[in-house]
Amino acid sequence: MKISIIGGGGLVGSCAAYALQCGGVVREICLIDVNANLAAGHALDLMHGTPSVADQLCTSGGYEQIPDSDIICITAGLRRKPEESRLDLINRNTDLFVGILDEIKKVGMKKSAIVLVVSNPVDILTFVAAKRLGLPATQVIGLGTQLDTIRFCSLIADALGTAPTQTKALILGEHGDSMIPVWSSATVGSLPLEKYPGWNSVLADKIFTRTKGSGAECLSKKGGAGFAVGIAIRDVVDAIALDQNRILPVSTVQDGACYGIDQVAISVPTVVGRTGALQRIELDLWPKELQGLKASAAAIKPTLDTVLKRIG
Incomplete structure (x- = not known):
């Protein structure tokens, strides 16, 4: 199974990648980030650890990685400011998130692929993802609570x-x-x-x-x-x-x-x-x-x- 993490260069995306590597369940972990060099660095670092953990592929790339991904995990987003509620983030994160969804639509995805939304405010963006991508509710999951x-x-x-x-x-x-x-x-x-x-x-x-x-x-x-x-x-x-x-x-x-x-x-x-x-x-x-x-x-x-x- 292949998972692509959009926002894989950031704190949440890279921590998710490491947790998945240690779990040893998924076959391939691909990191996608606007900072391609940072994503490549994280992927290289993860790859170095594979001999002691699991036989996995740890790679990086762009949206061309999406069409053969089984899970598309979106962690990209602007960081919450101190004293700012998660719902307040909607005004700053919606445009970024919609742009990501449109890129996914452009390259296409597997009919069976699952979209896992982590970006905040996650409940709002989970609904947006299902609507924008035209997917049934079963295939769009927000990390939620x-x-x-x-x-x-x-x-x-x-x-x-x-x-x-x-x-x-x-x-x-x-x-x-x-x-x-x-x-x-x-x-x-x-x-x-x-x-x-x-x-x-x-x-x-x-x-x-x-x-x-x-x-x-x-x-x-x-x-x-x-x-x-x-x-x-x-x-x-x-x-x-x-x-x-x-x-x-x-x-x-x-x-x-x-x-x-x-x-x-x-x-x-x-x-x-x-x-x-x-x-x-x-x-x-x-x-x-x-x-x-x-x-x-x-x-x-x-x-x-x-x-x-x-x-x-």
């Missing part, structure tokens, strides 16, 4: 001193300010989180607040997130490449079948396999969580409508 979810689990585990891999919880909704924590199904080693020793509502609020601000925290401390984003991207790519039918909180264009949410891209539990987003799962949510999820979709809609009018 998969990143927020693993951040969330890591912070819960850190606070309780539990094993991160046994700590399970979800963030749904917008990858942004209106995201919602799903405490109702959170567990540690299959034990409901609310029954775990030391758990309380004060700690819950503190963890969620830090989860929501994690992107800004990384931005202020190191200039932007990279490693965990790369891992989150690998989670989605592996689910596709290995046809895992894995349930992930990724963003797709909704059609009203799940929680009654329609005509907006947002993260709900989604079965991801070789052909993309196979099915959406409507988990039982507490009334407050369901209300929050619907409010999150409503928060995205006005900006999406404005963007769609602007790009035609």
